Amino acid sequence: MVNDRELEVLINEIYEYYGYDFSGYSLASFKRRIDRLYNLDGFKNFTEFLSVVRSDEDYFKRMVEEITVNVTEMFRDPLFYKVLRNEVLPVLATKPFIRVWHAGCSTGEEVYSMAILLQEANLLHKSLLYATDLNPTVLDSARKGVFQLRMMKQYSENYIVSGGKKDFSEYYTAHYGLAKFRDELSEKLVFSQHNLVSDRSFNEFDLILCRNVLIYFDKDLQEKALQLFDDSLSKLSYLALGTKETIKFSPMHKRYEQLNREKIWRKIK
Amino acid sequence: MEKDKVIPGCRLLIIGGSAGSLEVLLKILPPLTSISFSLVIVLHRKSAEDNTLEELIAAKTVVPVTEVEDKTPMLPGYIYIAPSDYHVLFENDDTLSLDTSEKVNYSRPSIDVSFESAADVYGPALCAILLSGANADGTAGLVAVRKAGGTIIVQDPETAGMPFMPNNAIENFIPDMVLNVEEIGEFVRGAIHK
Numbered sequence: 001m002v003n004d005r006e007l008e009v010l011i012n013e014i015y016e017y018y019g020y021d022f023s024g025y026s027l028a029s030f031k032r033r034i035d036r037l038y039n040l041d042g043f044k045n046f047t048e049f050l051s052v053v054r055s056d057e058d059y060f061k062r063m064v065e066e067i068t069v070n071v072t073e074m075f076r077d078p079l080f081y082k083v084l085r086n087e088v089l090p091v092l093a094t095k096p097f098i099r100v101w102h103a104g105c106s107t108g109e110e111v112y113s114m115a116i117l118l119q120e121a122n123l124l125h126k127s128l129l130y131a132t133d134l135n136p137t138v139l140d141s142a143r144k145g146v147f148q149l150r151m152m153k154q155y156s157e158n159y160i161v162s163g164g165k166k167d168f169s170e171y172y173t174a175h176y177g178l179a180k181f182r183d184e185l186s187e188k189l190v191f192s193q194h195n196l197v198s199d200r201s202f203n204e205f206d207l208i209l210c211r212n213v214l215i216y217f218d219k220d221l222q223e224k225a226l227q228l229f230d231d232s233l234s235k236l237s238y239l240a241l242g243t244k245e246t247i248k249f250s251p252m253h254k255r256y257e258q259l260n261r262e263k264i265w266r267k268i269k
Numbered sequence: 270m271e272k273d274k275v276i277p278g279c280r281l282l283i284i285g286g287s288a289g290s291l292e293v294l295l296k297i298l299p300p301l302t303s304i305s306f307s308l309v310i311v312l313h314r315k316s317a318e319d320n321t322l323e324e325l326i327a328a329k330t331v332v333p334v335t336e337v338e339d340k341t342p343m344l345p346g347y348i349y350i351a352p353s354d355y356h357v358l359f360e361n362d363d364t365l366s367l368d369t370s371e372k373v374n375y376s377r378p379s380i381d382v383s384f385e386s387a388a389d390v391y392g393p394a395l396c397a398i399l400l401s402g403a404n405a406d407g408t409a410g411l412v413a414v415r416k417a418g419g420t421i422i423v424q425d426p427e428t429a430g431m432p433f434m435p436n437n438a439i440e441n442f443i444p445d446m447v448l449n450v451e452e453i454g455e456f457v458r459g460a461i462h463k
Contacts, residue, residue, distance in 0.1 A: 001389060001413075026366045028358035028386050033370070069370040215339040215367045218360070222340070244352055244367050246338045 108142025289430025384410025
């Protein structure tokens with residue numbers, strides 16, 4: 001296993017050579033990701049690994065892709081989407097314009113899910129969804145709106161549990177093992193690179209979704225990211241996190257009201 | 270090592286198990302009144318959004334059961350249960366981190382992941398118990414626990430509903446103890462409850 005000292009060297013070198021700052025990542029998780037990559041690619045010693053990371057930019061790209069976790073699905077945790085559908089969207093509907101930010105959107109499955117929810121609530125036409133990630137490769141993939149066809153059975157089931165009433169297959173065209181989602185869904189989506197560690201607030205939003213991203217940060221960086229979200233939320237707007245994430249360890253929670261037991265908080269002050 | 274031997278300085282006990290483990294836990298936990306260490310339970314479970322397992326275990330013990338969320342502080346005297354669909358990792362500051370990365374041994378939570386991460390942080394202060402199950406998860410993790418100087422206990426496969434998992438561990442190394450269900454109960458109550 002890579003030790004703490006080596007990890008520190010690696011983090012410093014990455015920052016120096018590429019400008020990515022992983023120093024605020026959860027040590028336990030980051031170490032496991034690096035370990036996994038190190039073993040997967042068969043490095044013999046840490047020095048060799050370090051030298052490849054430093055000198056080979058393509059390898060560094062691979063590393064970023066492998067250590068950032070991109071496990072996602074459409075309507076992930078369907079009951080969460082049901083609450084969005086039934087309790088959050090009716091409130092947002094009263095606004096003249098709806099701005100949504102998916103921070104850490106990965107390959108975009110949840111962004112398209114949100115677009116479907118908004119369309120079914122007849123709100124998509126007055127919405128704009130910003131979807132950001134630090135990894136440009138997943139953003140390229142997200143922009144296409146193309147997902148594996150074999151996943152559609154699961155996604156369709158999720159969609160139904162989330163309260164969807166339509167035939168899910170109406171939303172995509174199947175083609176050689178792939179499902180291409182309808183263009184009208186992506187018209188209101190803006191994908192761009194944004195790093196929660198180093199970039200700042202870029203707009204004010206009515207709903208920010210950041211699901212299963214903060215778990216990879218340590219407490220200080222979580223606090224910093226939450227502050228960034230706070231700066232980007234207008235009063236009475238919503239923040240949604242992953243099912244096992246919470247703002248209760250942050251002083252910020254005093255200014256937010258939790259929606260029952262859901263991982264959705266409303267900014268009240 | 271004898272089953273009544275005190276493990277000094279055990280700060281963390283992790284019990285890992287799969288099919289056939291819940292019934293073992295339901296025998297071990299009710300007689301526990303208090304524990305001087307943190308107990309983390311990593312069971313293979315169906316991915317679901319409910320808290321059935323937490324509720325079931327909480328109903329069977331007076332030791333408080335805490336819901337695990339990301340960065341939950343881990344305190345002595347409490348039971349923590351790995352949530353479905355997340356790996357549980359251990360931070361240097363005694364908090365628990367969650368991780369949704371790929372399954373390990375077809376499992377999330379994976380026992381190997383938690384054993385390995387805890388071994389790295391707690392070393393000799395870690396005690397790991399592997400129970401019944403039908404897959405190979407846990408063995409690699411126990412190897413890491415051993416390397417880090419922790420204590421390893423494996424359920425006697427003869428007494429396991431599904432012997433594959435404990436057998437697989439025993440075929441790969443010699444645990445500190447191989448115990449039946451009653452002995453595991455005594456061990457948890459006595460040996461490290463000091």
